Amino acid sequence: MFLESRVAVKLAYDGSKFYGYQRQPRRRTVEGALIDALVDLGAIGSARGARLQSSSRTDRGVSAVCNVVSFTTDFSLKALCSAVNSQTEDLWTYSAVRVPEDFNPRWARRRWYRYYLRKSTQDLKLMRTFAGRFEGAHDFSDFSKKDDRDPIRTIDSIDVSDAGQFIVIDFKAESYLWNMVRRIVWMIDAGSAGAIDEECVGPEAATRPRRIGLAPAEFLLLMDVECGVEFPNDLKAVASVRKVFEGRLMRHLFEQEFSHHLLKALHR
Secondary structure (H helix, E strand, O other): OOEEEEEEEEEEHHHHHHOOOOOOOOOOOOHHHHHHHHHHHOOOOOOOOOOEEOOOOOOOOOEEEEEEEEEEEEEHHHHHHHHHOOOOEEEEEEEEEEOOOOOOOOOOOOOEEEEEEEOOOOOOHHHHHHHHOOOOEEEEEHHHOOOOOEEEEEEEEEEEEOOEEEEEEEEEEOOOOHHHHHEEEEHHHHHHHOOOHHHHHHOOOOOOOOOOOOOOOHEEEEEEEEEEOOOOOOOHHHHHHHHHHHHHHHHHHHHHHHHHHHHHHHOO
């Protein structure tokens, strides 16, 4: 038996396999699956009792390579990640550290989101110009589902880069409103492609399109959370996660090649 302590873990997950992050009745969610695994292992008695807290509650379909979750447990820190991974599918922990009792990942200093936008006719230079309009402190009321939260948010940076078949858009900020990143991506993309007037692009534009669209969730990835804690990787857990994704990649490559041969056969 180990002494009870506050721990934080790094969590990765495939958002396409879950009905969002936050627990919901009769729905498979990331948070729900993690809690079930921890309870089954005896690492916690309940989420409330262990004061389980998460840094980010990502939308349905959004994936993560680094969300941070904290809770109180007496489970072996060395064995925690591998034990959780043995109980879950589509969700993996790969680093666990002890943290102070008052640690709360919701107070993270910065969250980094990355959007993978399929390349078509966009003008990269124009996209960077549009991205700059969203940097700094702005009222993002029009870029989120209406709720009671303060709509003023500060975006530290938005970087647009060419990544082969994709245009990658990196957002860094302390916090975001619900759907905010995906709506900004839609507007930057639509403005660059000429689908909306350039004057409509920006958080304080004089005119607005009749509807601000929403970029698909499955291409948004939570890359990192800065919360003042160093997270050394659990090498055994990382190796097991890597094996899972290598297997998935091989299956996708086989399916792609098989589809290619089917198309060739159809054109004989």
